[in-house]
Amino acid sequence: MDTTLPALKKFRGRHFLTDLDYTREELEDLLKLAVHLKALWKRRPLTPFLPGRHLAMIFEAASTRTRVSFENGFAELGGNALYLRPGEIHLPGRESIADTARTLSQYNAAIEIRSKKNETVNELAAWSSVPVINGMDHDRHPCQSMSDALTILEHAGTLSGVTFAYIGDAAHPCNSLSTTLTKLGLNVRIGNAAGYEMASELQEIAARYAAENGGSFLLTNDPLEAIDGADFIYTDCWWWTGQEDEYKDRVAAFQAFQVNPELWSHAKPGAKFMHCLPAMRGEEVVDEIADGPMSIIFPQAQNRMHFQKALLLALIGIDELPADPALRPIGEALLA
Ligand code: CP
Numbered sequence: 449m450d451t452t453l454p455a456l457k458k459f460r461g462r463h464f465l466t467d468l469d470y471t472r473e474e475l476e477d478l479l480k481l482a483v484h485l486k487a488l489w490k491r492r493p494l495t496p497f498l499p500g501r502h503l504a505m506i507f508e509a510a511s512t513r514t515r516v517s518f519e520n521g522f523a524e525l526g527g528n529a530l531y532l533r534p535g536e537i538h539l540p541g542r543e544s545i546a547d548t549a550r551t552l553s554q555y556n557a558a559i560e561i562r563s564k565k566n567e568t569v570n571e572l573a574a575w576s577s578v579p580v581i582n583g584m585d586h587d588r589h590p591c592q593s594m595s596d597a598l599t600i601l602e603h604a605g606t607l608s609g610v611t612f613a614y615i616g617d618a619a620h621p622c623n624s625l626s627t628t629l630t631k632l633g634l635n636v637r638i639g640n641a642a643g644y645e646m647a648s649e650l651q652e653i654a655a656r657y658a659a660e661n662g663g664s665f666l667l668t669n670d671p672l673e674a675i676d677g678a679d680f681i682y683t684d685c686w687w688w689t690g691q692e693d694e695y696k697d698r699v700a701a702f703q704a705f706q707v708n709p710e711l712w713s714h715a716k717p718g719a720k721f722m723h724c725l726p727a728m729r730g731e732e733v734v735d736e737i738a739d740g741p742m743s744i745i746f747p748q749a750q751n752r753m754h755f756q757k758a759l760l761l762a763l764i765g766i767d768e769l770p771a772d773p774a775l776r777p778i779g780e781a782l783l784a
């Protein structure tokens with residue numbers, strides 16, 4: 449992928465609720481900005497494009513990476529981020545989503561939200577006059593899938609022709625990775641346990657994106673078929689908060705999907721291991737893999753911040769060219 453900085457003003461004011469709302473070219477443009485911002489960050493972490501701007505971050509569920517990468521990333525862009533959790537604001541309960549959205553829009557340049565319900569994220573965006581970013585909801589995690597695309601691009605040097613395998617439960621990252629990566633032209637293989645497959649509508653979308661963009665899409669119940677020849681092998685937790693009653697059934701259903709040395713002996717030589725984290729070590733992955741030479745899980749976690757900085761900057765935009773010469777190339781792209 450040519451990483452020349454594209455014109456970015458077209459993103460200004462938009463929401464980022466799902467990768468499905470963005471074209472392939474737009475997703476690639478956001479990745480290009482992330483590549484440039486990360487290169488600049490390596491020379492100087494503070495790049496104050498957005499001084500005096502504020503980001504509201506609503507978290508209805510726990511987070512380590514999403515919270516810290518948004519908060520620190522926005523600080524590095526020169527702005528201030530507010531962490532808002534239930535009990536500290538009137539949502540949910542005493543105030544409607546519509547009133548919350550319209551109120552937060554008065555003081556903030558953007559709103560990030562992690563919610564248990566897609567409907568909450570969608571309704572917040574419908575009423576907000578500033579960009580709303582989905583920090584994960586019931587079944588979508590587009591910031592994760594786009595950050596992971598950045599990690600794959602960095603390690604493979606390209607996205608086209610890359611084969612990506614996800615094995616495990618069909619939850620948020622699996623869903624968003626399937627659509628993001630097929631839209632970006634990768635060969636995507638999903639290995640879900642029988643009875644725990646991705647929704648059929650999402651399978652259809654991923655297959656269509658693959659056909660339109662020169663990649664391929666496969667869903668199988670066989671983890672070894674999924675990882676065969678894959679350049680990147682990714683997994684995620686087998687169960688989630690609220691699924692404690694299903695624990696025994698899920699652990700039994702996913703046993704063959706554990707990423708361990710035996711499974712890895714079937715991986716392509718040089719394949720990389722990815723996980724969005726948090727990891728339940730001893731369940732979906734063991735230490736020998738998560739901490740082994742094949743693992744890129746912590747650089748992957750760092751890229752959450754780089755992609756989200758790009759996203760925030762593109763959606764919020766700037767009004768004038770920064771005076772600092774180091775910021776000018778990105779500033780010119782943001783105004784073009
Ligand atoms: N991967 C991810 O979203 O991590 P957190 O739940 O810690 O934000």
